[in-house]
Amino acid sequence: MSALEYSPYAADCPSRQLLDRIGxxxxxxxxxxxxxxxxxxxxxxxxxxxxxxxxxTQTLRALERDGLVTRTVFPEIPPRVEYELTERGRSLRAVLAPLEDWATNHMDDVAASRERYDSR
Structure with a gap:
């Protein structure tokens, strides 16, 4: 399946699973x-x-499986394990940062909308 054939709107498309992971x-x-x-x-x-x-643990393993995070075990006693974004993970971060910014910048308005909705 080429990239042009992927559609997250299709129930059985692997790109939907990836969006589920990212989201x-x-x-x-x-x-x-x-x-x-x-x-x-x-x-x-x-x-x-x-x-x-x-x-x-589940999230780190899934991100590692998708190639977004690497897990490095250092041969020490006790063993030391570090997690780091891969290049692919860093490229995803560039997409997620504006989403975080949007959430923090609009939280007051969203909270007010929730309050109005809940009071009905």
Missing amino acids: DRWSVLVIGSLVDGPRRYSAVADRVQGVSQKML
């Missing part, structure tokens, strides 16, 4: 947490507040 709330935040360079697991967990250990 997952934990994926967006994990990618953002790695923008400044490699981090250890605990540093990612500290940065992405509220993520469970299970979800963080």
Whole structure:
């Protein structure tokens, strides 16, 4: 299947799975947490507040599987593991940063809309 044949609107298209991965709330935040360079697991967990250990592990594995994150194990005792964005992951960050900016810049308006809606 060539890139021109991919359609995320088709139920069985792999590009839909990729969009699901990219749009997952934990994926967006994990990618953002790695923008400044490699981090250890605990540093990612500290940065992405509220993520469970299970979800963080699953998210990191999925991002690694998709080639967006690399996992490096250093032969030390105890072993040290670091996660880092790949070039593909960094290119995705360029797309996600404006989305984060939009969310923070429009949050007051969205909160007001929610309040109006909920009071009806």
